Amino acid sequence: MRLKLAFLAATVLISGPCLSLAAERGGVVNVATIGEPPTLDPMASTADLVGIVTQHIFETLYTFDKSWKVTPLLAESLPEMSADGKTYTIKLRSGITFHDGSEMHADDVVASLGRWMKIASRGKQAASFIDKVTATDPQTVTITLKQPYAPLLSLLAFNNSAAVILPAENQADTMSAVIGTGPYMLKERKPDQYIQLVRFDGYKSRSGESDGYGGARHQYLDEIRFVPVPDPNTRVEAAISGQYAYVDSIPVEAYDRVKSSSASKPIMLKPFGFPVFVFNTKEGLSSNLAVRKAVEKALNTEDMLAAAFGAKEFYEADGAFYPKSYVWHTEIGTEGNYNLGDPEGAAKDLKAAGYDGKPLRILTSRQYEFHYKMAQVAAEYLKLAGFTVDLQVVDWATLTQRRADPKLWDIYISHSPFLPEPALMGALSTSSPGWWDTPARKAAVDAFTSEADPDKRVALWQTVQKTMYDELPLLKIGNFNAVSAVSNKLEGVEPAPWPYFWNASVKP
Incomplete structure (x- = not known):
């Protein structure tokens, strides 16, 4: 498959440190995680x-x-x-x-x-x-x-x-x-x-x-x-001071501050992946497709991305599940279904669906600060559409526990890197929280996964993406770039969506 986007190639705005042949054995490193x-x-x-x-x-x-x-x-x-x-x-x-x-x-x-x-x-x-x-x-x-x-x-x-x-x-x-x-x-x-x-x-x-x-x-x-280190601002200050050898997931607006630090340098993967609003299709308010479609119509995803990531160098409003640099890229299904920002139209659709004011429960976490910022903007658009919004801000571990129970939520906010194989996307699994399981999903996904010919699979993926937009198990918000920080004292850490520390060493 033609993948122009590779995590160790031109997607990285700094090159990974080159590990010398004389890397020394020894040392203890502390890695700051989001929770x-x-x-x-x-x-x-x-x-x-x-x-x-x-x-x-x-x-x-x-x-x-x-x-x-x-x-x-x-x-x-x-x-x-x-x-x-x-x-x-x-x-x-x-x-x-x-x-x-x-x-x-x-x-x-x-x-x-x-x-x-x-x-x-x-x-x-x-x-x-x-x-x-x-x-x-x-x-x-x-x-x-x-x-x-x-x-x-x-x-x-x-x-x-x-x-x-x-x-x-x-x-x-x-x-x-x-x-x-x-x-x-x-x-x-x-x-x-x-x-x-x-x-x-x-x-x-x-x-x-x-x-x-x-x-x-x-x-x-x-x-x-x-x-x-759950607080993102604390992670930023830790990166600037060099308190940790590696600091994962720092807000993009801190990029220049970390870049000017004498202790650490930023790593940016571009584009890294996409934030998503995942719907509970099994139970509750969002199990109604008309309600999911009203959410889709109400939201201005570009406003959400701007609030979450600031400058456009850190995001792109794009409804396709893969960007243009991937063989999987297609616009099929996105037309008329992405970045609509029409709360008035959504209000009419919601009334026609018989919405009775029941709270729309949205799970999010501030440990990924961009999740929370998107949630805040989304909540305002959804209120304009007539939704009663219950924004539940919890730590990430609690969110992952709650999303396993279909009785506890209607939407949860997450993100994913761009994956080499679309079938790796969690939403395509009927057992993944969201529990999308319909005859149309089965027909589209089974045809895609059972085909061995690469060219035919590309065409079949178009059908899968269209089905995802038709039935809306999740709403893609756009593309974004991820920023982390590595200490100047640590070498051998290659930029990667899931950072790893074998091959890393402490400079003598």
Whole structure:
């Protein structure tokens, strides 16, 4: 697939620090995150914060290289595929050790994929296409599909709702022991204080060069501490002072201040992704399509983006789910459905839908400050349309918990990076909060995911996007650029949507 947008290429406004061959082993780094992750089980959550932390602890069979191509991680190589596209034979790397000292074998992989299909939203998405997963021998796993399923490898590579490999005996629905194969292992977690990871001396890295999330993973650091810093202004001041080695997700208006700092420098990914309003299509007010359409008509998304990101160098009003630099870009479905800003028209539609003044419950968090700013603008437009708005501002961990219960909300605000495979989008999974599950969704999504030909898949994606606009499980607000900060004392941190700290080192 033609992906002009790669996270290690021209999208980055500063180049990643070049790690010298003489990188020193040792050092402790503190990483400021937007808050406390709701879990350390990467299968059980789609929260980016969970993936950022746990990708250092757990590993998947595959991952993505710097060009967003699937590349082996725990698998020895890309799978052998049958001519009909329904059988994947996966050879495993030998000598891989879990943090408890046991060696990884095929039975661990079979058990882990079974758990993934049972509890992970993206695993459930794949499960309906999978006939069976078997251990052919101790180092070989075979996945047999009911029908071809093009996104399978991307799903197995993704660190979000991730198909991580766990010991076969550690497969309870609620994770009781945080044991993976990754370069760092959990030493201590103090809620609301830090998550302490230390080097796993039994780690076996892939050979060769580092390549995005793939290739060699060097363990230069002794210890990584992820520290929750929920207040965005505090994160900005911490970046300017150099209090943390890395500061995630700082407001874009602080870019110039960080740039002028002597302690840190900003990293901007352009475009990073898109903020979304996700509708509860299962229960409550927004389960009514007419109500969802009234919300869509009422909102001026450009005003929301301006409030959230300020200068236009940080955002673009764009209704397409992929920007023009992606092969997946299409405007189909957006015409007459994006950035309407017509609260008067929405009020008429709302009255015709029989709206009775019931509060529209919107979940948001100030830990992502741009979420909150968009929510404030949206609330005013929605009030003009006649909605009674209940804006519920909570911490991110609480939001991710509440969104799992369809009785508690109508809209929640989130965002996503632009993903290499559209089927990775959470909204396409019927088990993802929002629970979009209609005959039109099934027809469009199943046709898209079962087609192997790349050119035909591009055309089928147009139908999926149109269906998303027709049925509105979520409302895309626009494109935005993400800003973080890295200390001048830290090198080897490559700009990435989910920052990772293997290969990073402290300057001597």
